[in-house]
Structure formats: C-alpha cells, structure tokens
Amino acid sequence: MLDDLERILSTKGIRFHRKGNRIRCFPHVVNISVQRSLRALGCGSKQSELADPTEASAEADVTTTCPNFDNPVKAARALINKARQSGQRREEFEQIVAECIKNQTLGEGFEPGGTQLLRDVDTRWSSTFLMIDRLLALYPAVQLLMRKHDPDALLSDKTLDVLSDIREFLAIPHTVQELLSAEDTPTISLALPAYAELVDILKGARDKLPQLAHGIQAAISALEEYMAYARQTRVYALAMGT
Numbered sequence: 001m002l003d004d005l006e007r008i009l010s011t012k013g014i015r016f017h018r019k020g021n022r023i024r025c026f027p028h029v030v031n032i033s034v035q036r037s038l039r040a041l042g043c044g045s046k047q048s049e050l051a052d053p054t055e056a057s058a059e060a061d062v063t064t065t066c067p068n069f070d071n072p073v074k075a076a077r078a079l080i081n082k083a084r085q086s087g088q089r090r091e092e093f094e095q096i097v098a099e100c101i102k103n104q105t106l107g108e109g110f111e112p113g114g115t116q117l118l119r120d121v122d123t124r125w126s127s128t129f130l131m132i133d134r135l136l137a138l139y140p141a142v143q144l145l146m147r148k149h150d151p152d153a154l155l156s157d158k159t160l161d162v163l164s165d166i167r168e169f170l171a172i173p174h175t176v177q178e179l180l181s182a183e184d185t186p187t188i189s190l191a192l193p194a195y196a197e198l199v200d201i202l203k204g205a206r207d208k209l210p211q212l213a214h215g216i217q218a219a220i221s222a223l224e225e226y227m228a229y230a231r232q233t234r235v236y237a238l239a240m241g242t
Contacts, residue, residue: 023233024226026191027125030177030198033222034129034170035122040218043073043166044122072162073128075155076135080117082153083145090116097141105140117142125177129170132163165209169216172201195227 009015038044084090097115100106118134120127135142139160146154155163176198180190199220206216 023188024230026180026194027177029195029223029226030173031123031125032226033219034126034173036222037169037215037219038073038128041073041166041212041215042071043215072155072159072166073132075159076132076163077119079142079146079153079155080119080131080135082150083117083142084119089145089149093117093141093145096144097138100138100141100144106138113137125181126170126174129167129174132167132170136160136163136167162211165212169202169205169209169212172205173198173219176201192227192230195223195230199223199227 035044083093094115097106114134115138117138118127118131120131139155143154176194180194202216202220202223206213206220209216
C-alpha cells in the first residue's frame with residue numbers, strides 16, 4: 001500500500017518515501033521475535049501467520065534442533081488439550097482448582113488469574129507465555145485431574161524445569177509489550193528506546209539461561225533487524241525530539 005501511495009504522490013509532485021513513513025506495530029514486532037525464538041527452540045507451532053510479505057527475510061525459517069531437551073511446549077500443549085477435551089472435564093478441573101485454593105495447595109494466599117487452562121495462538125500476543133504461566137500456576141490441580149484420567153500425559157520434572165525457564169524468558173517481552181500497549185501511553189517516541197532496552201535485557205537472560213541461549217538469540221536478532229527497519233522511518237526521531 002505504501003508503494004502505491006509513494007507512486008501516486010510522486011505523480012502529484014509530493015515527496016513521499018515508503019520506507020521513511022512506515023510505522024510498525026510494536027507488539028507485533030515483539031511477537032515476531034518471540035515466535036522466532038520458539039521456532040529456534042523447536043517449540044513453535046506447525047503454522048505461523050506472522051509473515052510480513054514485504055519483508056520475507058524477517059520471517060525466514062530458523063528452526064533448529066535443540067540438543068538439551070525435548071519439546072516442552074509441545075508437551076504442555078498436548079497436556080492442556082487433554083485437560084480441556086470436554087466441557088465435563090473443564091468443569092471438573094474448575095472444581096479441583098477451587099478446592100486447591102481452599103486447601104492452599106497452590107500456595108498460601110495464591111489467587112490464580114483464572115481457573116481454566118489456556119491455549120496459545122501464534123498471532124495472539126503473549127499467548128504462549130500466558131499458556132505456560134497458567135499451566136505452571138495450576139499444575140497441582142492439573143496433576144489431580146490427570147492422575148484420574150490420563151496420568152501418562154503429565155509432564156516430567158525435567159520438562160517442568162525447562163518450561164519454568166521458558167516462562168522466565170517469555171515474561172520479559174510480555175512485560176515490555178504490555179507497558180507500551182497501554183492505551184494512555186504515547187508509544188511511538190518510546191518504541192526505539194524500548195527495542196534497545198528489551199535487547200539489553202534479553203542479552204542478560206541469554207547469559208542467565210544458557211540452555212535457551214540460541215532461542216533467546218533468535219529473538220534478539222529479530223528485534224535488531226526490526227530496529228534497523230525502524231531507523232529508516234523519520235517519524236520515530238521526530239517523535240523522540242518533541
């Protein structure tokens with residue numbers, strides 16, 4: 001569309017550059033970086049609808065085989081699907097969660113954000129983080145449910161440890177994205193500084209979580225790529241200077 005606008009305005013003698021006037025959606029870019037990291041870890045879904053047709057290189061397939069663990073996110077998805085497979089089972093799970101809260105099985109004073117497990121969707125920002133976060137928070141209740149229905153679907157201690165590390169990593173872009181998505185926050189002037197700050201924080205996480213290092217690096221590379229795109233757009237500098 002910007003290509004067409006540049007062409008139309010040029011015929012009218014109006015200077016306009018498609019790259020210099022494109023503003024990218026910050027949460028969308030953050031989500032692209034997260035999806036790329038999950039694919040690098042072998043934890044991405046089979047299909048991704050994130051590709052930007054004008055920037056195919058930004059969404060190149062970077063899936064690699066991770067030698068450190070099996071696919072923990074895939075295992076989590078399978079467990080959640082089985083725990084949610086019927087209305088009757090979801091109702092039973094909700095009752096178990098209520099009982100766990102009453103008995104403080106989930107921790108003293110613990111109040112979950114919800115009483116049902118969540119599924120993730122590629123194009124829904126932070127959905128994988130929210131899925132893992134909810135699963136780990138409610139896992140004692142999940143154990144009670146699935147020991148009755150399908151104990152083989154429960155996760156190993158190793159898988160739970162890796163999921164906890166992935167949650168810690170994904171919490172970083174989630175927090176930054178939530179901050180800049182606030183309705184009353186003027187985000188364009190904060191976008192480039194936020195990209196840079198997010199990259200710095202992720203570099204620290206890469207050192208702290210070496211088993212996820214190549215996945216976190218994939219997110220960093222994606223953000224740096226989009227930072228380079230953003231620097232071609234003058235409006236970012238204009239917004240930061242006003």
